[in-house]
Amino acid sequence: MSDPLLKVTDLVVRYGRHTAVDRVSFEIHAGETLALIGPSGCGKSSTALATLALRRPAGGSVRFEGHELTGLRERELRPLRPRFQPVFQDPYGSLSPRLRIRDAIAEPLRAQRRPPATGQVETLMETVGLDTSLGDRLPHELSGGQCQRVGIARALAGEPRLLVLDEPVSALDPSVRAGVLNLLTALQEDRGLAYLFICHDLALVRHFAHRVAVMRQGRIVDTRPARELSLTALDSGPA
Amino acid sequence: MPEPLLAVRDLHVTLRGGGHAVPAVRGLSFEVHQREVVALVGESGAGKSLTARAVLGMPPHGARVTGSVRLRGRELMGESYAGVWGRRMAFVPQDALTVLSPVHTVGDQITAAVRSVAKTSRQEARSRAVAALDRVGIADAARRARAYPHEFSGGMRQRAVIAMAMVNEPELVIADEPTTALDPAIEAQVLEALAAAREATGAALVLITHDLRIVARHADRVVVMYAGRAVESGPVEPVFRAPRAPYTAGLIASLPPAEVDAVDRWLPSIDGAPPSPTHLPRGCAFAPRCPLARQNCEDEEPALAPAGEPGQLAACHRSTELPVPATGLFSRKATA
Structure with a gap:
């Protein structure tokens, strides 16, 4: 098997004296989805933030495409950031209310001082199934599902290899959820994207992920193929 | 068929937004029979919560409500809900903190709920409050009753609200997304607590949710709403x-x-x-x-x-x- 795209080893994240993530190790290969599941407060989101180099870990290693991210300064991280991008739960909250959709999608490119080529924003919109006529709208004029597609288009702008999906569909209406998940599946199959997928919905995890890591009190207590996940795996609840 | 416990007929709820009339519920009719669990499903904006609030006689400020809401044949629309709330009809909201006061203990609040509808001694009311907490699976209920809401976990708070809703043995409980904010494991516990309390008191339940799996597991009948109407x-x-x-x-x-x-x-x-x-x-x-x-x-x-x-x-x-x-x-x- 080829080298993993992301290799996290003995990751530790602390908030003051509280250890949120306690020696967590996992790896994700290109084209693969690893789901992180577990009760609220078990350290899933802290793991995601440290993986995205948005939270400095207290220990351990995060290797992405061969780069060790943990010791890097923000200046050194900046050229790598487009390669690993987050998609968050709240589709409206992730977008500036005053930026038109077109500009929201172009923003990450501009931040990289790589202004989008002619037609690039439109291509991204089409890729995520958004009508290009929506480009001049503001986020509040879009539905939740459309906003989440904008979030995905933004993440795709820098041609990422890894998306960290933190509850990407749990705020969406049931009738639009499947469409957004199908989009993520198609992007993975077309581009070999790797996903770190945080989700509460075990049936969804089993359908969408390849492997599942179960977290409890800051540790990964079990990793298994998603299809072997029992839908009652978490019934014992948090301690 | 016996007379339904709750009969909602041609319910309309119209909101005012930006100078426009917003028809949020458009001619909804449904019935709930004794001891029955009826799920109202639909996505955000379908009108589920407004339906609950209209049936409970608590529509949002400025909303126009028309139609008929009958409880055991008695028309409630436009009438006083005194003697209905708490005693005959109770409400379990999505967020327990909207009904629990942060400055009183959980036991005091449930005790007050008992005494608000029945002339009972403080001790009697207290022991009913503790029994209600016990019934929703709160271990060591007598001691836990002395705790404040912030000392409870989210799932325990939601169970405490269910205990408070059920303590006066209402005929009908309306629960609006009672587990949406909770983890799946805790969600299962809270829904079990709700079912147990319902079994013990014989209450009927209107369960509002967007989760079809909860409907499949907990409801007898379902009303599917879309854009303010029942589609099925x-x-x-x-x-x-x-x-x-x-x-x-x-x-x-x-x-x-x-x-x-x-x-x-x-x-x-x-x-x-x-x-x-x-x-x-x-x-x-x-x-x-x-x-x-x-x-x-x-x-x-x-x-x-x-x-x-x-x-x-x-x-x-x-x-x-x-x-x-x-x-x-x-x-x-x-x-x-």
Whole structure:
């Protein structure tokens, strides 16, 4: 098997004296989805933030495409950031209310001082199934599902290899959820994207992920193929 | 059929927004019988919560409510709810902290709820409060009753609210997304607590949710709402097995299957998004997203009418043409 795209080893994240993530190790290969599941407060989101180099870990290693991210300064991280991008739960909250959709999608490119080529924003919109006529709208004029597609288009702008999906569909209406998940599946199959997928919905995890890591009190207590996940795996609840 | 416990007829709730009248609930009718669990399902904006608030006599400020809400035949619309709230009808909200006071202990608040409807001694009320907490599975209830809401976990708080709603043994409880904010494991515990309290008191339940799996597990009948109206209703089993409204069929089809298909990673999905209540289509509100829509669907809004099994109703011009299962009707495309 080829080298993993992301290799996290003995990751530790602390908030003051509280250890949120306690020696967590996992790896994700290109084209693969690893789901992180577990009760609220078990350290899933802290793991995601440290993986995205948005939270400095207290220990351990995060290797992405061969780069060790943990010791890097923000200046050194900046050229790598487009390669690993987050998609968050709240589709409206992730977008500036005053930026038109077109500009929201172009923003990450501009931040990289790589202004989008002619037609690039439109291509991204089409890729995520958004009508290009929506480009001049503001986020509040879009539905939740459309906003989440904008979030995905933004993440795709820098041609990422890894998306960290933190509850990407749990705020969406049931009738639009499947469409957004199908989009993520198609992007993975077309581009070999790797996903770190945080989700509460075990049936969804089993359908969408390849492997599942179960977290409890800051540790990964079990990793298994998603299809072997029992839908009652978490019934014992948090301690 | 005996007289229903709750009969809602032609309920309309109209909100004011930006100078416009926003028709949020548009002619909803449903019944709840004694000891029955009726689920109201639909997505945000479908009008579920407004329906609950209108039935409870607590519509939002400025809302216009018309229609009929009868409890055991007695009209409540426009009447005083004194003697109804707490004693005959109780409410469990999504967020427990909207009904629990932070400055009183949980036990004091439930005790006060008992004494607000019945002349009982403080000790008697207290012991009923503790019994109610015990019934929803709060261990060591007498001691826990002395705690404040912030000392409870989210799931315990929600169980405490259920205890408070149930303590006066109401005939009907309306629970609005009672577990949406909770983890799946805690959700299961809270729903079990709700079922246990309901069994013990014989209360009927209107359960508002957007989660069809909760409906399948906990409800006897279901009312599926879309854009302020019921598009389908009936006993849970036939509605899930052979839905007669395309929207219901699409929702069921888009659930990840219980048995994982080893090959197919695509979920059938409903293209598009729900309509805005200020820009409703002229005909069927679901027609713009419906794979079966024809011209008359766009011209004329269908009425709820018997379809499928006994007791099943659907508001769809093409309900007889809906295949079973309807999975193949919906796209498995990547994008919409």
